[in-house]
Amino acid sequence: xxxxxxxxxxxxxxxxxxxxxxxxDGLTKHFAADSGLFAGVNFDPDRFPPVSFGVDxxxxxxxxxxxxxxxxxxxxxxxxxxGKSTLGRTILRLIDPTDGTIRFKGxxxxxxxxxxxxRKRSEIQMIFQDPQSSLDPRMKIGQIIEEPMRAHxxxxxxxxxxxxxxxxxxxxxxxxxxxxxxxxxxxxxxQRINLARALSVDPDFVVCDEPVSALDxxxxxxxxxxxxxLQEEFGLTYLFIAxxxxxxxxxxxxxxxxxxxxxxxxxxxxxxxxxxxxxYTKALLESIPVPDxxxxxxxxxxxxxxxxxxxxxxxxxxxxxCPQLIAPDEYDLTDEEWAHTRAFMRAVKRRTFEPMPxxxxxxxxxxxxxxxxxxxxxxADAVELVASDREGGNSSEAGDTDADRDGWTDxxxxxxxxxxERSICARERPAYDLESELGTETHxxxxxxxx
Ligand code: SF4
Numbered sequence: 001x002x003x004x005x006x007x008x009x010x011x012x013x014x015x016x017x018x019x020x021x022x023x024x025d026g027l028t029k030h031f032a033a034d035s036g037l038f039a040g041v042n043f044d045p046d047r048f049p050p051v052s053f054g055v056d057x058x059x060x061x062x063x064x065x066x067x068x069x070x071x072x073x074x075x076x077x078x079x080x081x082x083g084k085s086t087l088g089r090t091i092l093r094l095i096d097p098t099d100g101t102i103r104f105k106g107x108x109x110x111x112x113x114x115x116x117x118x119r120k121r122s123e124i125q126m127i128f129q130d131p132q133s134s135l136d137p138r139m140k141i142g143q144i145i146e147e148p149m150r151a152h153x154x155x156x157x158x159x160x161x162x163x164x165x166x167x168x169x170x171x172x173x174x175x176x177x178x179x180x181x182x183x184x185x186x187x188x189x190x191q192r193i194n195l196a197r198a199l200s201v202d203p204d205f206v207v208c209d210e211p212v213s214a215l216d217x218x219x220x221x222x223x224x225x226x227x228x229x230l231q232e233e234f235g236l237t238y239l240f241i242a243x244x245x246x247x248x249x250x251x252x253x254x255x256x257x258x259x260x261x262x263x264x265x266x267x268x269x270x271x272x273x274x275x276x277x278x279x280y281t282k283a284l285l286e287s288i289p290v291p292d293x294x295x296x297x298x299x300x301x302x303x304x305x306x307x308x309x310x311x312x313x314x315x316x317x318x319x320x321x322c323p324q325l326i327a328p329d330e331y332d333l334t335d336e337e338w339a340h341t342r343a344f345m346r347a348v349k350r351r352t353f354e355p356m357p358x359x360x361x362x363x364x365x366x367x368x369x370x371x372x373x374x375x376x377x378x379x380a381d382a383v384e385l386v387a388s389d390r391e392g393g394n395s396s397e398a399g400d401t402d403a404d405r406d407g408w409t410d411x412x413x414x415x416x417x418x419x420x421e422r423s424i425c426a427r428e429r430p431a432y433d434l435e436s437e438l439g440t441e442t443h444x445x446x447x448x449x450x451x
Contacts, residue, residue, distance in 0.1 A: 021104065021204060023103040024066050028098045029060050030058065073231065074240065077257055078257060078259055079259075088241050093109050093112070122202065123204050127194050128211070132190060142161065145167055145193065146163075146200065188222060188223055192223065207238075260306060260317040265443075265446065268439035271436045275438055275443075278445050280321075333371055333375055337372070340367070343365060385410045386408055424448050430445075431446050
């Protein structure tokens with residue numbers, strides 16, 4: 001064969017637009033926490049013996065399930081380090097899953113041998129963030145685009161060249177530049193070369209890992225427009241990974257929001273942006289920079305640090321930062337009492353106020369009136385602990401040794417054990433399918449507020 005038999009974009013897939021092309025079920029990827037000389041050796045001076053052995057796990061992706069339909073773009077968004085790139089790579093089996101299944105067109109990729117996978121890779125491709133480092137500077141762009149075709153034994157030399165040139169044109173580059181090296185191209189053009197390379201083997205599904213993050217904003221839209229045109233022409237399906245919500249909003253049909261290894265919300269784009277149901281999604285949307293220079297740079301800021309994926313919170317992983325943590329059932333608190341208690345608990349845990357007498361703490365956080373009943377007694381004890389510490393309490397953090405403990409630490413532990421740890425948010429992992437208000441598909445929200 002001297003030329004490809006069919007025009008580019010022939011879309012010879014056996015699935016119809018809208019049918020499920022990828023089904024991920026319970027996908028999990030845990031890594032060993034470290035791999036150095038003392039990997040697996042834990043030292044705890046409070047224990048006897050103080051040295052123990054056992055490998056800590058980083059739960060990068062934990063029990064993720066989702067479906068992607070033929071021809072759609074599913075945007076995957078979350079803060080950096082939330083596991084979205086690991087999820088993309090695990091779906092492609094570039095890294096092996098710890099558990100779960102990945103069904104692509106009905107076949108389980110997680111069970112495939114290396115050789116079976118190698119053959120499947122013509123149908124599943126990936127585009128990476130950095131167009132500079134993913135192109136070999138010594139190769140001409142024609143060779144770069146032809147490389148995957150050669151690996152899959154597609155066409156002869158002449159056919160590959162013809163296809164490479166046609167693809168260059170499709171991605172908006174001049175086919176006469178076939179013999180140029182990558183350094184002759186701008187960042188945006190290099191990402192177009194990456195696109196042409198990925199499409200050369202006629203894939204059905206492309207995982208795009210932050211493909212426009214390294215580009216200027218003005219170039220981003222151009223590259224995304226080209227990706228959309230190619231999607232239509234080639235019948236492509238994209239999993240589009242990005243941390244930038246405006247990019248996700250531009251390109252996605254549906255959006256999945258990821259936090260600390262879990263998918264916390266999935267909905268059609270308009271539904272997700274206009275009617276978010278998960279407090280994390282709401283916080284992310286509120287922290288989009290405001291274009292009006294008279295306003296402050298960001299509207300809402302997520303409180304607290306992202307917990308370590310080595311030791312993620314039980315139940316809902318967002319609960320240590322969630323502004324809407326649900327009250328434990330046993331205390332019968334009013335909404336106002338719980339709002340005050342929750343704010344006080346957070347402030348004690350993070351030590352966000354100056355030491356002060358008990359009456360001032362009560363006034364500052366509770367308007368003078370503590371909650372009624374047992375909850376009020378617990379809060380009163382915590383107030384006293386913090387107040388008693390104002391004469392020179394040390395600045396140790398929660399979790400320090402007994403010698404370092406102070407009133408703040410004891411108060412934080414008391415409040416967390418009595419309230420946060422007893423909340424349904426700590427006890428059960430949430431997963432709810434909701435009616436979509438603005439779309440037609442199910443709106444998934446992993447939050448107990450929607451029980
Ligand atoms: S389940 Fe609880 S902690 Fe998690 S997002 Fe919902 S309200 Fe917040």
